Amino acid sequence: MPELTGKKYLDLGEVSETAHIWINGKFAGARIFAPFVFDITDEINVGINAIKVRVGNTIAVNAGQGIGKCGLMGSIVIKNENYRSNRSIDREGSILWIRNKK
Numbered sequence: 001m002p003e004l005t006g007k008k009y010l011d012l013g014e015v016s017e018t019a020h021i022w023i024n025g026k027f028a029g030a031r032i033f034a035p036f037v038f039d040i041t042d043e044i045n046v047g048i049n050a051i052k053v054r055v056g057n058t059i060a061v062n063a064g065q066g067i068g069k070c071g072l073m074g075s076i077v078i079k080n081e082n083y084r085s086n087r088s089i090d091r092e093g094s095i096l097w098i099r100n101k102k
Contacts, residue, residue: 007081008044012036013074015055022052032058044078 010028012019013036020030023043031038057070 007039007041009079009081010038010040010051011075011077011079012038012053012072013076015072015074016069017058018056019072020054020056024050040078 010021010023012021015031015034015036018030018032019036021028021038021040023040024045026043028040028043029038053072053076055071
């Protein structure tokens with residue numbers, strides 16, 4: 001089985017407004033503004049991983065003062081320390097499954 005070497009990052013791309021992530025059931029971080037990039041080196045495993053992303057609104061959006069969009073609007077990728085994509089991600093509801101490319 002291959003090993004994961006170097007730092008790994010989850011890049012959510014464009015998010016409106018906040019993001020919280022869990023990897024394999026463990027809370028891995030939150031962001032309230034860009035960039036929505038998370039260091040997931042210690043949480044990710046070789047093989048299939050479950051990634052849950054929760055996106056939330058701010059009070060301004062809920063009060064009708066926001067820009068009118070909410071959610072994940074960009075590409076979601078796993079990047080190595082050189083910021084090159086090395087995993088493909090399939091969306092299945094709020095769970096993202098990462099499969100190693102061979």
